[in-house]
Amino acid sequence: SREDHLQEGFVYVQKEIQDIIVDLRYFGTHNFTGRPVVGYEKPVLIMSKAATQALKKVQQDLKAQGYSLKAFDAYRPQRSVTSFETWAKDINDTIAKSEFYPDVDKRDLFTLGYIASRSGHTRGSTIDLTLVDLNTGKEIDMGSPFDFFGTISHQNAPQITAQQQANRLILKQAMLKHNFKEYQEEWWHFTLKNEPFPETYFDFPIK
Numbered sequence: 001s002r003e004d005h006l007q008e009g010f011v012y013v014q015k016e017i018q019d020i021i022v023d024l025r026y027f028g029t030h031n032f033t034g035r036p037v038v039g040y041e042k043p044v045l046i047m048s049k050a051a052t053q054a055l056k057k058v059q060q061d062l063k064a065q066g067y068s069l070k071a072f073d074a075y076r077p078q079r080s081v082t083s084f085e086t087w088a089k090d091i092n093d094t095i096a097k098s099e100f101y102p103d104v105d106k107r108d109l110f111t112l113g114y115i116a117s118r119s120g121h122t123r124g125s126t127i128d129l130t131l132v133d134l135n136t137g138k139e140i141d142m143g144s145p146f147d148f149f150g151t152i153s154h155q156n157a158p159q160i161t162a163q164q165q166a167n168r169l170i171l172k173q174a175m176l177k178h179n180f181k182e183y184q185e186e187w188w189h190f191t192l193k194n195e196p197f198p199e200t201y202f203d204f205p206i207k
């Protein structure tokens, strides 16, 4: 079964939270590298059991407010992170620059905090997500898209409107209520406080 591939302490998030929307960007080409990322062998969302149980409560709260979570990434194998580092050094490969990092030199993406070489995602209790309005079926306006690497994606970006800031707050408050913490450089990125594997960088593939 699918579970045979899974590390102890991890689960398939969509099995535990049936109504979460998932668009696993690094499985396909619609991401900052413009290519499928090594390690993403199936478009399934994997995360630690503890983080998934907390996220289930976030989804319940948000559903009552007319929203659903939409996740772009959760557990990320170390080989995928390593491939991001290799990619960042290849300055001629800029196929997705105009959409994801138009104002930043790709060699600076790590030092500016937009990508990590020791990533919380690899520890299995970090997730990238946004909100979908259940009335329209569309993502709500957060002022910048997922994985747009620039200051407009910082939590308290002054460039965005009051409505966009309010939309970010709906997500942030729901996540903080259930023991996730936010990340200053990216409005979509949250890590479980008291994560179960705080020192372990896993490398099992997503399948």
Ligand SMILES: C[C@@H](N)C(=O)N[C@H](C)C(=O)O
Pocket (backbone or CB within 6 Å): 073, 113, 114, 115, 116, 117, 118, 119, 120, 121, 128, 147, 186, 189
């Ligand atoms: C690459 C982006 N989605 C992300 O998750 N960035 C943080 C800093 C990370 O790589 O852990």
Ligand SMILES: [Zn+2]
Pocket (backbone or CB within 6 Å): 073, 121, 126, 127, 128, 188, 189, 190
């Ligand atoms: Zn992230």
